[in-house]
Amino acid sequence: MHPIMHTIVVGILSYLVLIIVLRVSGKRTLSKWNAFDFVTTIALGSILATALTSTQVSLAQSATAFIVIALLQFAITFTSVRSRGILKLIKSQPTLLLFKGQYCDDAMQRERVVKAEILAAIREKGMADVEQVYAVVLETDGAFSVIGNAGEHDSALEGVEGLSKR
Known part of the structure; x- marks a missing residue:
């Protein structure tokens, strides 16, 4: 596939996958940012950029990466609600x-x-x-x-x- 056509097709599909992953992962992913949320957002953006510009990365790999980041964020936020130590690690105090x-x-x-x-x-x-x-x-x-x-x-x-x- 021609690199420009690859960027168009994978870009559209990756974007749709990212929207779906963000919607499924919940409001927390899109809330006001702390450092942890910022890192997650940058990682998702980096994955999308790589999917758009690299012919070496498949749509399946990009989708998997989106899901892995969303699952990691879910796991860490799920744990932080139950563990004061994890909460202190990812979120500062007012x-x-x-x-x-x-x-x-x-x-x-x-x-x-x-x-x-x-x-x-x-x-x-x-x-x-x-x-x-x-x-x-x-x-x-x-x-x-x-x-x-x-x-x-x-x-x-x-x-x-x-x-x-x-």
């Missing part, structure tokens, strides 16, 4: 960056977050006064959570690194 209007300088430095990023997150939530912010948390996917009002308990902050020091 980190407290601002608490009761006060910046957590050590955490900001460790996470390489500057004050301007925290202020931008606060403004994005429609808030104007840092003193009225109860907490800003750097989530495991790199997003900022801004909590404006304190409740009776800090239950939503459970597991956030740095809270116990406050």
Whole structure:
């Protein structure tokens, strides 16, 4: 088969196989990314690119590779829900960056977050006064959570690194 025709045929079929594998593997595969999800996504993209450009790799090999990556992700996420050690290995802990209007300088430095990023997150939530912010948390996917009002308990902050020091 001519290399360009191979790319067209294998590309279309590989793309369809990838869509099917992603749909079957569930929402977790397409959720907000942590480092583990990022690696999985890059691996799937690399497999697709190889399938499209290499005449040495068959459609069956590409489909098998897609399935292997999806199964590995399923196995690891399945295990991480049941094992705290595996969870810690693949997912970082959310980190407290601002608490009761006060910046957590050590955490900001460790996470390489500057004050301007925290202020931008606060403004994005429609808030104007840092003193009225109860907490800003750097989530495991790199997003900022801004909590404006304190409740009776800090239950939503459970597991956030740095809270116990406050």
